[in-house]
Every structure is written in structure tokens, then in C-alpha cells.
Amino acid sequence: MIEENLIKIWVQSIKNINLYIKKGPVIIFGLMFPFFMALSWVLGRNILINQIFIGITAMTAFFTATAISPVVLPIETREKSLERILSAPLSLNQILIGILIASSLYSMIITSLIAGIFIIIFPSLLNSLIYVFIFWLGILLMSILGSLLGLLVSAHPTDQTSDVMLMMNLIKFPLLFISGIFIPLDLLPLSAIILAFFSPLSFLTDLFRYCVNGHSFFPYQLDILILIIWIVVLFLINAYIHSKTMPKRFGESRSMPMKKNQMQGMQK
Amino acid sequence: MNKNIAINVLNLTKKFGDFTAVNDVSFKILEGEIVGILGPNGAGKTTTLRLLTGVYKLEERGKVEIFNEDLNNNLIICKKKFGIVPEISNVYSDYTVLQNITFSGKMYGLSKKEIEIRSNDLLKRFELINKKNSKTKTLSKGLKQRLNLCLALLHEPPILILDEPTSGLDPFSVKIMRDQILEFRNENKTILITTHDMKEAQTICDRILIMNKGKIIADANPEVLRKKFRSLSIIKFNAEKAFESNFAKVFHDLIIKPDGSYNFSSENVLKDLTDLYTFTSQNQIKVSDVKIQETSLEEVFIDLIKKDSIKEDFKND
Numbered sequence: 314m315i316e317e318n319l320i321k322i323w324v325q326s327i328k329n330i331n332l333y334i335k336k337g338p339v340i341i342f343g344l345m346f347p348f349f350m351a352l353s354w355v356l357g358r359n360i361l362i363n364q365i366f367i368g369i370t371a372m373t374a375f376f377t378a379t380a381i382s383p384v385v386l387p388i389e390t391r392e393k394s395l396e397r398i399l400s401a402p403l404s405l406n407q408i409l410i411g412i413l414i415a416s417s418l419y420s421m422i423i424t425s426l427i428a429g430i431f432i433i434i435f436p437s438l439l440n441s442l443i444y445v446f447i448f449w450l451g452i453l454l455m456s457i458l459g460s461l462l463g464l465l466v467s468a469h470p471t472d473q474t475s476d477v478m479l480m481m482n483l484i485k486f487p488l489l490f491i492s493g494i495f496i497p498l499d500l501l502p503l504s505a506i507i508l509a510f511f512s513p514l515s516f517l518t519d520l521f522r523y524c525v526n527g528h529s530f531f532p533y534q535l536d537i538l539i540l541i542i543w544i545v546v547l548f549l550i551n552a553y554i555h556s557k558t559m560p561k562r563f564g565e566s567r568s569m570p571m572k573k574n575q576m577q578g579m580q581k
Numbered sequence: 582m583n584k585n586i587a588i589n590v591l592n593l594t595k596k597f598g599d600f601t602a603v604n605d606v607s608f609k610i611l612e613g614e615i616v617g618i619l620g621p622n623g624a625g626k627t628t629t630l631r632l633l634t635g636v637y638k639l640e641e642r643g644k645v646e647i648f649n650e651d652l653n654n655n656l657i658i659c660k661k662k663f664g665i666v667p668e669i670s671n672v673y674s675d676y677t678v679l680q681n682i683t684f685s686g687k688m689y690g691l692s693k694k695e696i697e698i699r700s701n702d703l704l705k706r707f708e709l710i711n712k713k714n715s716k717t718k719t720l721s722k723g724l725k726q727r728l729n730l731c732l733a734l735l736h737e738p739p740i741l742i743l744d745e746p747t748s749g750l751d752p753f754s755v756k757i758m759r760d761q762i763l764e765f766r767n768e769n770k771t772i773l774i775t776t777h778d779m780k781e782a783q784t785i786c787d788r789i790l791i792m793n794k795g796k797i798i799a800d801a802n803p804e805v806l807r808k809k810f811r812s813l814s815i816i817k818f819n820a821e822k823a824f825e826s827n828f829a830k831v832f833h834d835l836i837i838k839p840d841g842s843y844n845f846s847s848e849n850v851l852k853d854l855t856d857l858y859t860f861t862s863q864n865q866i867k868v869s870d871v872k873i874q875e876t877s878l879e880e881v882f883i884d885l886i887k888k889d890s891i892k893e894d895f896k897n898d
Contacts, residue, residue, distance in 0.1 A: 317690045320687060320690075321687065321688055321690070324684060324687040324688065325688075328673070328676075328684055331675075331676075332673060332675050332676070392671065392673070392674060393667065393669055393670070393671035394671045394672065394673055396631075396636055396667065396671055397665070397667070397671045397672070397685075397732075398688070399635070399636045400634040400635060400636050400660060400663065400665050401660060401685070401688040401689065402656075402657040402658075402660040402661045402688070402689060402690070403657075403660075403688065404656075404657070560636075560637050560638070563631065563636065563637075
């Protein structure tokens with residue numbers, strides 16, 4: 314039974330990757346956006362390679378993780394395939410985990426690739442295997458966390474990806490700017506540090522800083538713990554909110570009673 | 582032979598805010614029975630199907646049993662007993678026919694070997710074998726609906742739920758679909774079908790449920806329904822000269838058609854025909870082309886919905 318359920322989740326994840334990886338919003342918001350953002354941040358500035366590495370990897374993890382998960386449900390609502398999945402012998406949580414795995418895998422592969430290229434060119438960025446492991450753990454946690462955030466935004470029962478992506482950007486950019494991606498936390502004023510606590514990206518970049526620079530604002534264990542807490546809380550919120558909004562995806566308006574003029578038309 | 586109850590629905594209710602889409606609906610469907618749900622748009626047919634198939638959660642009052650298994654407590658087991666053909670195709674348009682079948686098979690816990698054998702059989706049966714590597718977005722509506730049938734049958738469910746399966750199909754595809762449905766009867770499949778097509782319901786279904794405003798307002802065999810709810814027949818005839826003023830005293834709802842022919846409704850055809858001949862021979866009026874037209878299911882349906890809506894309007898006033 315457990316094996317059968319795991320297979321169902323895995324098959325769904327593969328389907329989500331196969332079908333949605335090439336969708337416009339995924340390419341634009343998952344790849345092009347972070348690329349051009351990183352470019353505009355780096356070009357013409359005198360920024361240390363360590364900071365570029367941390368910033369670009371964190372941005373890639375965050376943007377790619379929030380690319381697939383928000384679009385799956387709106388597209389499947391529009392194409393009606395969501396109803397097929399919901400009437401199949403699957404639980405709602407299995408459907409959500411299928412999206413989560415697809416989105417996290419996409420993010421982990423792309424971010425690991427970017428990080429790998431940096432490390433090949435600048436091998437001194439991560440100088441011990443422990444740091445490599447913790448760094449990769451950070452990528453893994455952010456991939457899951459970002460995917461959960463995207464999934465949460467897609468709980469809004471719309472069938473338009475543009476609605477969800479607009480909302481996603483309204484959340485993503487404040488989280489990005491209040492985090493320590495562009496300026497390290499220890500260089501920020503106190504008010505900005507307090508604000509940074511509200512962005513999970515702050516803890517990711519702090520964790521990356523520990524791996525790259527050997528020191529961080531918070532103990533690295535605390536960074537990991539906070540990212541895990543974010544994941545658990547977001548998962549629980551997702552499970553609850555999706556169970557409430559899922560039925561609304563199937564057009565209540567289509568179930569409205571027949572209007573009087575329709576009835577009169579029938580009588581004629 | 583006593584048949585098992587395939588679907589047992591008790592007090593099914595679904596509300597969307599203040600609006601009650603399905604209102605205290607109860608019915609039973611026996612194994613091997615073909616039951617049609619008829620009703621105007623917004624009657625609650627699709628919502629009922631969504632409640633049965635677990636797309637919507639059941640509200641506290643409602644209870645559904647699928648072959649004696651409680652839907653709420655055994656949702657996954659119950660879902661495996663359904664094969665669903667939707668009104669609008671809901672296959673993955675960027676997947677090929679075979680990819681859709683493989684995906685669906687895995688969702689229902691079938692092994693690779695089972696999927697291979699069954700998909701081959703089904704693709705041949707529904708003449709889709711040449712299209713197995715085509716993306717479904719390139720298929721016509723009729724072919725997509727055949728693929729939906731393949732997907733519904735892949736895990737060999739005992740119950741088929743068909744939501745307006747012939748809606749918008751060309752006559753050839755409609756025929757294939759209807760023939761298939763009748764073939765399923767030989768396979769002892771229980772079928773619940775929603776349709777707007779009265780002819781279809783009359784030919785295919787063993788029983789018909791008529792829904793209006795979330796309620797079942799009639800539940801009977803199509804023939805019984807016709808006889809029980811409107812036992813009127815229409816008598817049509819031609820007459821050589823106008824005589825309606827006298828005749829109308831005898832037959833109150835005499836209508837003169839634009840082509841000059843007459844018709845009136847009759848609850849007792851034999852008696853009314855005798856009266857007609859007596860009256861015309863007494864008045865030396867020659868009648869010809871006498872025809873008796875039976876009430877169709879469509880007329881019963883419209884009649885029932887009209888009466889139910891008038892009743893509701895009175896209640897609201």
C-alpha cells in the first residue's frame with residue numbers, strides 16, 4: 314500500500330515536470346527573471362565573488378522553487394485534468410506532494426548546477442566537504458520551502474496563471490529585498506535586521522555565508538532549524554487551505570439554478 | 582435473482598454558501614442497472630456526480646455507499662470502483678494517448694504489464710491504436726471522448742459514470758458511444774449517465790431520475806414515467822370543413838394548426854376517437870388522416886420541470 318502510494322506520488326511528480334517545465338511562466342519567472350536580476354545586480358559593481366556566489370545561488374534557489382508549484386493547479390483547473398486527478402484514488406495531500414516534489418526537484422537541479430559551475434571556476438568558495446554538504450542542504454531546504462510558498466499562493470481557486478504569478482511576485486520581491494541577499498545581515502541597521510527575520514531567505518543566505526565565509530550572523534544550526542520550521546508550518550497551512558479552496562475550483566456558478574427567463578424559453 | 586446495491590445515496594446535500602446545489606437527494610442503483618439523470622442546466626446533476634466520485638467532500642448529513650462501502654470512510658477503495666467519462670475531455674493535452682493511459686493506470690495502482698495488456702485491448706476496441714503516439718491535443722472531440730472511455734475502463738471498474746458523454750459529438754461518434762454503453766450492459770457494469778438527450782435516455786436507460794433545483798422530482802422507468810406523469814396522447818386529423826365552434830364544446834383543447842389540420846389531447850384515446858367519429862358523422866363532416874401521437878419523454882420532462890418550477894415560485898411568493 315505504502316509502495317503503491319509512493320509510486321502514485323512519484324508518477325505525478327514526473328508528470329508535473331514533463332508538462333510544466335516548458336510553460337511560459339516557469340521559464341520567465343523561474344529562469345529569465347533571476348538571471349537578469351542577478352546580471353543587473355552584479356554588472357558594473359565591485360562585489361566580492363563570495364557575495365556574488367551567495368546571492369546568485371540563493372536567488373536561483375528561491376526563484377526556481379517558486380516557478381512550477383504556483384502554475385500546476387491553475388493550469389490543471391483550466392484544462393479540467395485536476396478533476397480527473399481528484400476523482401482518482403489519491404488523497405489531496407498526495408496531489409500536493411506530487412507538485413511539491415516536482416517543483417523542488419526542478420529547483421534543486423538548476424540551483425545545484427549553478428552552484429557547481431561557480432565551484433568549478435572558483436574551487437576555494439567551499440573549502441570543505443562539510444561546507445559543501447551544509448550548502449547543499451540549504452539548497453534542498455529552500456527548494457522545498459519556495460515550492461510550498463508557491464503552492465500556497467496557488468490555493469487561490471483561479472484558473473489563470475497570471476493571477477497567481479502576480480500574487481507570487483507581490484510576496485517574492487518583498488521577501489527578497491528584506492533578506493540579506495544584497496547586503497549581509499551584519500551590515501544592516503537594526504530595523505532592517507528585524508524586518509529580515511520575516512524572510513526565510515535571510516536564514517538561507519546566512520547559512521550560505523557560514524559555508525562560504527566560515528562565519529554567520531546566526532548559528533548555522535539555528536538557520537537550518539528556522540528553515541525546517543518554515544517548511545513544516547507552510548506544509549500544514551497548505552494542507553488546510555487547499556482542502557478548503559479545492560472544491561471552489563469547480564465552478565459554483567455552473568451550479569446556479571435555472572433563471573426564470575431560461576424557464577420561460579423552455580415553456581415556449 | 583436479487584441484485585446487489587451498487588450505489589446507495591442517502592440525504593445527499595451540497596451547499597455553496599446560501600445556495601443549495603443538491604438538496605437531500607436519496608436513491609439506490611442496482612448492480613448492472615443503467616440509470617440516467619436528467620435535468621436542466623444547474624439542476625445539480627454534475628454536483629451529484631462530483632459528490633459520488635469524491636471530488637467534493639460529503640456534508641455531515643449525506644451518506645454514500647458503494648457496494649456497501651461507506652464513501653467517507655473508504656474513499657480510496659470506493660474511488661477505484663468508478664470509471665469516469667467527463668462531459669469535457671480532461672486528459673493531459675500535451676501527453677500522447679499512450680502516456681495518458683500509462684499515467685492513469687499508475688494512478689489506479691496497475692502494474693506495467695497490466696497497463697500494457699489492457700491498453701492494447703482498449704486501444705483496439707475503440708479504434709485508437711493508430712493514434713497511440715499522437716498528442717491528445719491533436720485529436721478530435723470524438724477521439725478524445727473514446728480515449729476518456731479507455732481511461733475509464735482501464736482499471737476495470739464495476740461502475741461507470743458518464744457525464745453527458747455524447748454532448749457535442751458527431752453522429753458517428755454518438756453511435757459508437759451509445760453502442761458501447763449498451764455493450765457495457767452485457768458486461769454487467771452499473772452505469773450512471775447524465776444527459777440532455779431524451780432520446781438517448783429513453784433508449785439506453787433502465788431508470789431515469791429527473792432533477793430540478795437540486796432535488797429528484799421523478800424516479801422511474803422511462804416508459805412508466807411517460808405513462809405515469811402524462812398519460813395524454815395527441816389526436817391529429819384533417820376535416821373537410823370548419824367545425825371547431827361546435828366541436829370545441831366537446832373537446833376543450835382543440836387546436837387548429839396553420840396547415841388547417843386539427844389536434845387535441847386525449848386521456849382516453851378509444852373513447853375520444855369514438856366521440857370524434859360520432860360527432861363528425863352526425864354533422865356529416867368527412868375526416869381523414871387521423872393520427873395518434875404518444876407523449877415523448879421530452880414532453881414529460883418539460884412538463885415536470887414546468888410544474889416543479891411553478892410550485893417553487895408559489896412557495897417563494
